[in-house]
Amino acid sequence: MSRVLFDHVWKSYASVEVVRDLNLAVEEGEFLVLVGPSGCGKSTTLRMLAGLEDVTRGNIHIGDRNVTYAEPRERDIAMVFQSYALYPHMSVEENIGFGLRNRGVANAEIDKRVKNVSSMLEIGHLLERRPRNLSGGQRQRVALGRAIVREAGVFLMDEPLSNLDAQLRVSMRSEIIKLHQRIRSTTVYVTHDQVEALTMGSRIAVLKDGRLMQADTAENLYERPGSVFVATFIGSPAMNILSGTVEGGDGGPSIRSRQFKWPVDPKASLKPGTQIVFGMRPEHLIVGAEGQTGNPATVTLIESTGNEAVVLLDAGGDVLKAKVPGRVRLTVGQIVSVSADQSELHFFDATTEERIRA
Amino acid sequence: MTRIRRKIPVWSITLQVVWFIIVVFPLYWMTITAFKERADVFPLPTFLPWVDFEPTLSAFRTVFGQYRSQLFNALANSAIASLVGAFVATFAGALAGYGLARFDYRQFGWKNDNMAFFFISQRMMPPVAVVFPFLLMYRYAGVLDRAWSLGIAYALFNLPLAIWITRDAFRAVPAEVEESGLVDGCTRLGVFYKISLPIAFPGLVTAFFVSIIFAWNEFLFALILTFRRSQTLPVLISGQANELGAYWWIMSALGLIGIIPMVVLGLYAQKWLVRGLSAGSVKG
Ligand SMILES: Nc1ncnc2c1ncn2[C@@H]1O[C@H](COP(=O)(O)OP(=O)(O)O)[C@@H](O)[C@H]1O
Ligand SMILES: [Mg+2]
Numbered sequence: 001m002s003r004v005l006f007d008h009v010w011k012s013y014a015s016v017e018v019v020r021d022l023n024l025a026v027e028e029g030e031f032l033v034l035v036g037p038s039g040c041g042k043s044t045t046l047r048m049l050a051g052l053e054d055v056t057r058g059n060i061h062i063g064d065r066n067v068t069y070a071e072p073r074e075r076d077i078a079m080v081f082q083s084y085a086l087y088p089h090m091s092v093e094e095n096i097g098f099g100l101r102n103r104g105v106a107n108a109e110i111d112k113r114v115k116n117v118s119s120m121l122e123i124g125h126l127l128e129r130r131p132r133n134l135s136g137g138q139r140q141r142v143a144l145g146r147a148i149v150r151e152a153g154v155f156l157m158d159e160p161l162s163n164l165d166a167q168l169r170v171s172m173r174s175e176i177i178k179l180h181q182r183i184r185s186t187t188v189y190v191t192h193d194q195v196e197a198l199t200m201g202s203r204i205a206v207l208k209d210g211r212l213m214q215a216d217t218a219e220n221l222y223e224r225p226g227s228v229f230v231a232t233f234i235g236s237p238a239m240n241i242l243s244g245t246v247e248g249g250d251g252g253p254s255i256r257s258r259q260f261k262w263p264v265d266p267k268a269s270l271k272p273g274t275q276i277v278f279g280m281r282p283e284h285l286i287v288g289a290e291g292q293t294g295n296p297a298t299v300t301l302i303e304s305t306g307n308e309a310v311v312l313l314d315a316g317g318d319v320l321k322a323k324v325p326g327r328v329r330l331t332v333g334q335i336v337s338v339s340a341d342q343s344e345l346h347f348f349d350a351t352t353e354e355r356i357r358a
Numbered sequence: 359m360t361r362i363r364r365k366i367p368v369w370s371i372t373l374q375v376v377w378f379i380i381v382v383f384p385l386y387w388m389t390i391t392a393f394k395e396r397a398d399v400f401p402l403p404t405f406l407p408w409v410d411f412e413p414t415l416s417a418f419r420t421v422f423g424q425y426r427s428q429l430f431n432a433l434a435n436s437a438i439a440s441l442v443g444a445f446v447a448t449f450a451g452a453l454a455g456y457g458l459a460r461f462d463y464r465q466f467g468w469k470n471d472n473m474a475f476f477f478i479s480q481r482m483m484p485p486v487a488v489v490f491p492f493l494l495m496y497r498y499a500g501v502l503d504r505a506w507s508l509g510i511a512y513a514l515f516n517l518p519l520a521i522w523i524t525r526d527a528f529r530a531v532p533a534e535v536e537e538s539g540l541v542d543g544c545t546r547l548g549v550f551y552k553i554s555l556p557i558a559f560p561g562l563v564t565a566f567f568v569s570i571i572f573a574w575n576e577f578l579f580a581l582i583l584t585f586r587r588s589q590t591l592p593v594l595i596s597g598q599a600n601e602l603g604a605y606w607w608i609m610s611a612l613g614l615i616g617i618i619p620m621v622v623l624g625l626y627a628q629k630w631l632v633r634g635l636s637a638g639s640v641k642g
Contacts, residue, residue: 052537072540079541085534089556102543146542 001028001186002063002076002153004049009058011044011210018044020210022058026154029184031177032215033201035191037233041210042190043082046158049188051075062154073102078147079156082163084139086131092118092142093127099150117149120179137168144176148183155187161196173200194234198222206230224346228353231279231346237310237321239279243350248272258316260295265342275350282310284344285322287336294339299330313338392417392610399606417611429612432594435505437619439580439590440573442509443516448566450513451520452528455561456554458521459528460536474525481518489582496583505588511579516569523568527561528554563630567623574620591616 004026011019019041026032034042047053049060051072059068067075078099087095093114100110118124121141131139140160147155160176161169177200180187191197197204198218205215206229214226225231225239232238244257246264253270254263255278262278264270288294297320301312309328313320315338322338330336347356391399393413404410421429454477457463458470468476492511493502501507531554539549555562580590589597595612598605 050537050541052540071545072537073543073545077541079538081534081538083532083534085532085538087535087538087553087557089553098539099542102548146538150542 001184003028003061004154004186004188005059005061006045006049007059007061009045009048009060010056011041011048011053012056018210019048022210022212024205024212024215026186026188028186031180031187031189031200031202033189033191033197033204034207035194035197035201035204035233036207036213038192040207042192042207043158044210045207046079046156046188046190049075049154050077050079050156076153077156078150078152078154080143080147080158080160082159084131084143084163086139086142086146088131090130091127092123092129092131092134095131095142096145096149099146113149113151114145117145120148121145136164137172140164140168140172144179148179151183151185153186155185156190157187158190159192160189162191162193169196176200195236198234206233208233224355226355228277228279228348231348235281237282237323239281239346240285240320241277241279242318243275243277246270246272246274246276258318260316260318262295262340262345263342264345268345268347270347270356276356277348277350277353279346279348280340280344282321282323284341285320286339286341287311287313287322287324287330288339290335290337292337292339294337297336297338299332299334299336302328302330302332304328388610388613391606392614394607394610396607417607420608421611421615425608425612428589428594429615432589432591433615435508435584435588436574436590436592436616438505439509439512439588440570442506443512443573444566444569446510446513447516447520447569448524448562451517451565452524452555452558452562454517454521455524455526456528456550456558458525459531460533460554474522477518477521479518481515485515485578489578492579493582502583503585503588505584505590508580508583508588508590509573511583512569512573512576515576515579516565516572519568519572520565523565524558524561527558527564530561531557560630563627567627567631570623571620574616 006022006024009019009022010017022045034045036042044053048055049062051067051070051074055068059066061067062075062077087098090098096114096117097110100113105113114127115124118127121144123138123141123145126134126138126142131142134142140163143160147157157176161172164172173196176189189200191200198221201218203215203217204221206213206221208229214221214230216224216226221230221234225234228241232241242255242257242262244255244262247254247256247261252263252266253268253272254261255270255276256262257278264278270276286294290296295315297313297315299311300314300319303310303312308323308325311322311324311328311330313322313336320338324330348354349356390405390407390413393407393415394404394411395414395416398404398411407413458474461470463470463473465473496502496507496511535557536549536553539553540546544552575592576590577592577596580593581596584590584593591612595609595616598609598612
């Protein structure tokens with residue numbers, strides 16, 4: 001088990017900068033998820049850590065070693081590839097034992113560890129098979145087993161579940177988490193799926209265009225997103241983002257956005273007159289009957305999932321999404337009044353789009 | 359995959375029969391001729407054993423008697439030249455093929471595809487055009503009339519095809535499978551030997567097989583670059599047609615003998631020539 005440190009790491013292909021000044025530490029035994037939209041540099045980051053890609057600038061440390069220029073085999077890492085990358089000419093048993101055999105582990109020890117891991121993953125009955133005779137889920141387990149058996153210092157996974165069907169993906173998610181709780185190895189897990197990231201990561205690093213936007217726990221990312229990007233990327237449906245001007249006044253401070261007024265908590269101490277971007281999560285919007293306090297809006301679409309519904313509202317030109325619990329008593333075209341829970345408003349600087357700390 | 363049963367149209371069957379006759383007739387003719395005597399060959403052709411003529415082993419008696427040392431010498435020379443030609447071509451071809459498949463080159467403005475095309479273009483050269491330069495080079499180097507040096511010439515001729523075939527075979531090895539090997543503790547070379555080579559092995563067998571067949575049957579270079587000592591089987595066979603006439607029955611017997619090693623090799627190589635070994639390594 002080792003700590004991982006990215007120290008001002010840059011990666012560029014020709015003139016394209018793919019990873020920009022990455023500073024990130026993964027603590028011993030931590031399960032860190034790298035998440036971000038497709039093409040934001042997650043795989044490149046992981047591959048640099050694995051030694052499969054050269055680092056353009058900066059340093060990578062594993063444990064107390066600087067591994068920036070070390071070969072993959074010298075880094076004490078194990079990796080699960082998105083495509084599984086099983087060795088097609090070897091049986092499951094040989095696949096799992098390959099890394100140990102390369103490192104000169106004694107045959108008896110290899111047998112023991114392969115048996116252990118394959119029973120842990122419930123693939124003990126498949127040991128004689130070739131990868132081509134396995135289902136997708138079974139291949140996935142073999143790929144996991146091949147990485148676990150090594151008992152490496154750092155465990156890398158690049159979208160390991162993206163080739164599985166939805167149901168299997170959800171069950172493998174919790175299996176991987178359980179597995180991590182048992183073996184407690186330092187893990188860097190890459191995914192583009194924010195739900196997967198939130199449910200799996202003990203800490204989540206959000207990447208955008210090769211830049212680390214925020215690395216934090218799921219709760220903090222959700223409750224205190226550091227930027228508009230993180231605010232909208234994390235959570236589903238995405239946070240509603242509006243812009244407006246701060247106003248003072250007798251009834252307390254508020255933000256005027258188009259013809260609407262959103263009262264805000266005085267404790268947020270926003271300066272009247274400033275341009276501001278603010279956001280509220282769909283679950284924190286309050287939809288009331290016409291005429292109640294709040295801003296008038298028209299219901300344009302209702303997506304019900306049975307126990308709750310997402311309601312699309314047209315609020316004077318702004319589209320708002322609200323999450324409404326329980327049975328919905330709304331109809332499309334109905335006029336409602338919409339307000340927000342003041343303590344759940346998020347404020348961002350209008351130019352930098354960064355969070356305004358209260 | 360589901361198989362669709364359907365009627366094969368008459369014109370298709372006719373074409374197939376015609377094609378079958380075109381392919382099989384020479385083989386049939388050679389086979390029966392090997393069991394004839396002079397009297398069965400001249401003056402009128404005979405077609406059916408035991409009907410037109412009485413099969414005899416006399417051609418084989420001549421070949422294994424009077425021609426014995428010549429035959430075994432020719433077989434040995436053919437074997438050496440073909441094996442050298444196929445081994446060198448497959449080995450060098452696999453290295454080049456792996457490089458072209460796995461790395462991105464840019465040398466003097468040439469990229470991988472330019473290089474691959476350059477290699478294959480070597481094969482488009484008519485052999486007659488280069489055989490005399492070869493004769494001069496070989497004489498200067500003092501390696502004329504040697505089976506192994508003939509094999510080197512064959513290797514050069516086989517190389518383009520070997521590169522092409524092995525390149526395709528290595529291309530079918532997913533990059534992530536190799537990277538997985540690197541993470542699992544292999545060196546680059548270790549990955550090549552333990553992972554890429556076994557997966558691409560059917561391609562290498564194909565390259566070897568194509569090379570050895572070419573070399574085994576090659577005539578022009580063998581005729582020009584060897585004399586008595588290193589004569590190969592095709593040259594020995596063609597020598598049976600000379601100013602005294604053509605000994606068709608002897609040629610046929612030699613031809614039959616010459617086919618046997620290739621048939622045996624083909625049967626042995628068959629299990630490797632079945633493709634699709636890499637299936638199942640990555641996702642679907
Ligand atoms: N070998 C390469 N050459 C040039 N650009 C590359 C190469 N590999 C990746 N990229 C670019 O780097 C960016 C990040 O890629 P990647 O790390 O694979 O993204 P992610 O895994 O987050 O989807 C992408 O825009 C991609 O086009
Ligand atoms: Mg990726």
